Amino acid sequence: MPSFTRLSPHAVLAAVVMLSLASRADAYLVLVDLNTYRPKLAANAVAASRKFSCDGSFVFPFNSFGEFTPLQWRQILSNCGRRVVTESHYDNLHSYPYVAPLIRRNPDDAVVYMESREPGVKLPAHTRNGEPGGTVLKPQQIREYSRIHGGMPLLVLTAAYRGGWKNAVDRALGDPKVAGVVMEFVPENQKTAMLADCIKAIHAARKRAYVFIFGGSPIHETEELVAYLRERIPTEIDSSRTFFVVVNYGKNARDDAEKWFNPYDCSVVANIATLKSLPGYRGRKSRRGQQTLPAAPQNVSSTTLEVGARWQNGASRLTVLSKRRNEVVVLFDGGKGFQMRLGGTVSSKEVTLTSGLAHVTGQFEGGRLKCRWTQKNGTNYTMTFRPSR
Numbered sequence: 001m002p003s004f005t006r007l008s009p010h011a012v013l014a015a016v017v018m019l020s021l022a023s024r025a026d027a028y029l030v031l032v033d034l035n036t037y038r039p040k041l042a043a044n045a046v047a048a049s050r051k052f053s054c055d056g057s058f059v060f061p062f063n064s065f066g067e068f069t070p071l072q073w074r075q076i077l078s079n080c081g082r083r084v085v086t087e088s089h090y091d092n093l094h095s096y097p098y099v100a101p102l103i104r105r106n107p108d109d110a111v112v113y114m115e116s117r118e119p120g121v122k123l124p125a126h127t128r129n130g131e132p133g134g135t136v137l138k139p140q141q142i143r144e145y146s147r148i149h150g151g152m153p154l155l156v157l158t159a160a161y162r163g164g165w166k167n168a169v170d171r172a173l174g175d176p177k178v179a180g181v182v183m184e185f186v187p188e189n190q191k192t193a194m195l196a197d198c199i200k201a202i203h204a205a206r207k208r209a210y211v212f213i214f215g216g217s218p219i220h221e222t223e224e225l226v227a228y229l230r231e232r233i234p235t236e237i238d239s240s241r242t243f244f245v246v247v248n249y250g251k252n253a254r255d256d257a258e259k260w261f262n263p264y265d266c267s268v269v270a271n272i273a274t275l276k277s278l279p280g281y282r283g284r285k286s287r288r289g290q291q292t293l294p295a296a297p298q299n300v301s302s303t304t305l306e307v308g309a310r311w312q313n314g315a316s317r318l319t320v321l322s323k324r325r326n327e328v329v330v331l332f333d334g335g336k337g338f339q340m341r342l343g344g345t346v347s348s349k350e351v352t353l354t355s356g357l358a359h360v361t362g363q364f365e366g367g368r369l370k371c372r373w374t375q376k377n378g379t380n381y382t383m384t385f386r387p388s389r
Contacts, residue, residue, distance in 0.1 A: 026239050027282045030275045032080050032268060033058040033212070033247035035087060039067045041257045046072050049079040051261060051269050054276065055283040056083025056108070058245055060095055074102045081284050085109040085155070085210075090141070096149050109208065111155035111182050112137060112145045132164030135184075136172055146177045153179035155210065160189060161198035169198065173205040180208030182245075187214060191225050196232040203236045208243065213275070215248040215268035216259050218357060220339040222274050230280075238280055246271045258356060264329060264341040266356020305330075305346045311369055311385035318369075318385055328353075 032052040042048035046068075057080040061073055068076065077084055077099075086095035086107045096110050113135045135157045137145065146154055156172045158165050158181060172178045181202050185195055195211070202209040213222055226244070230237045246268050248259055260268045275281065305328055311318040315335035322329045329343045330353060342360060344353035351369070353360040362371035362385075369385040 027280045028237055028242040028244060028275075029055040029083070029240060029283045030272060030281070031056045031058060031083060031085065031210075031243055031245045032272060033087075033245050034076065034080070035060045035063050036248055037076075037260070038064050040255070041260055046075050046079075048261065049076040052080045052272060053284060054081050054246075054272050055243075056081040056085070058085045058087055058111075058247075059099060060087035061098055062092060062094060070098075070102055073099075077103060083108045085111060088112045088145075090114050090137075090145075093145065093148055106150065106152060109155050109179055109210075110149050110152060111157055111210075112141075112149075113157035113182075114141075132160070133158070133166075133168030135159060136165075136168035139171070139175060142172070142175055142177050153177050155180050155182050155208070157182040157184055158198070159184050159186070161194045161201070166198075170201065173201060173207060178207065180210065180241075182210040182212070184212045184247075187217065187221075191228050193232070196229055199229070199236050199242065200233050203239065203241060206241075208241045209236070210243045210245050213244050213246045213271055215246045215271050216266055216356065217271065218338075218340060219265050219270050219274040222271050223278065226275070226278055244275050246275070262354075262356050264343040264355045270341070270356075305351060310388040312388035313383045313385045316383065316385075317388065 032054055034049075034052075034057050037045070037049070039045045057077055059073070059077065061068070084099060084103055084107045086099050086109075088095045088110065090112065093112070096107060100106055114137065115135065137154070137156050142154060142156075146152060154177065156169070156178055158169050160166075161169060161183075169181055172181065181198070183195060183198055189195065190211075199209045199211070213225070226237070236242060248268050258267065263269055263273075276283065305320050305323065307320055307323050309320045317333045319331045319333070320328055321331055321341070323346075326345050326347060327343070328346050328351070329341060332340045332342060334340070340355050340357055342353035342355040342358070344351065344360075346352075349364060351360075351362040351364075351371075353362075357376055359374045360371050362369050364370075367387065371383050371385065372380065373383065374380050
């Protein structure tokens with residue numbers, strides 16, 4: 001007859017924890033870049049930062065010109081999530097000594113990069129500091145700035161992974177004082193083999209990969225980018241050494257609250273929610289005040305703007321995702337992979353919807369919904385939708 005060893009309650013608990021951790025697949029994490037976040041973006045910008053709830057943040061406090069107090073910064077960082085990455089220019093290295101006392105520990109990572117200071121000089125496309133790869137610290141700079149950061153390995157920043165950029169990144173990846181690479185690729189370079197190859201090289205060196213996602217981008221582009229990368233490099237994307245960082249560096253980023261808080265599309269909040277809603281994400285799921293995106297209901301039809309109602313215009317379709325009192329969220333599917341979420345109000349006679357890309361006013365006439373669209377670029381057009389079954 002077999003004999004069994006009786007386990008103590010502590011041993012049983014440890015075994016359960018280990019099995020739980022072993023069964024949990026690795027996955028990417030999501031951060032928010034607070035580089036251009038300022039108090040005037042919301043009535044209470046500290047409390048509003050709860051909407052950015054994710055796995056952590058990039059922070060460069062001095063870009064906010066001292067408008068947040070140290071205690072306010074501490075709360076904002078806590079609202080965003082545990083991981084903290086400091087940002088510094090080569091000529092402004094104060095983020096690390098400022099942030100470390102706030103969080104009462106060393107930052108998880110620190111990025112330092114070069115940037116041209118020559119006024120009025122237009123640099124060639126895809127270059128920084130006057131040369132391809134110019135943002136990436138050179139070996140002597142890495143050692144010097146690591147020493148200033150308490151000896152911790154640093155992150156370097158690149159805008160591409162080809163030619164001089166690739167050479168600079170590959171050189172940095174071989175340096176023991178480099179912890180990883182931040183990829184600030186322009187949007188047209190993101191859904192390309194170049195970005196996938198860069199992430200793969202970073203993982204091959206067993207370092208961390210941070211990918212910038214531009215918060216003003218439509219959320220369907222973010223979904224497509226992650227799907228593209230997962231198809232090409234699934235192991236590297238489903239890894240806790242890969243981070244998607246939602247940034248807002250566009251024109252008027254410091255003043256345009258919609259680019260930060262629009263809950264439907266083309267904003268920091270919407271892109272964070274999108275990244276957290278994709279299959280495989282296992283980071284910080286939710287928190288009070290955080291924006292979440294509703295899923296589209298299936299196989300529901302109606303002739304009103306109730307949940308699940310669908311309205312058709314040729315290949316284009318409106319689907320009502322959610323409704324509370326007179327407030328609605330709809331999904332516009334324009335065909336060929338283009339989708340956009342809009343939110344607004346509805347009555348028995350009319351509907352008003354907005355997103356980061358368009359403003360829509362519509363009237364119900366004879367069982368149809370006649371909409372006038374005004375795009376951000378000033379283009380106007382009308383579309384008439386009919387109930388779809």
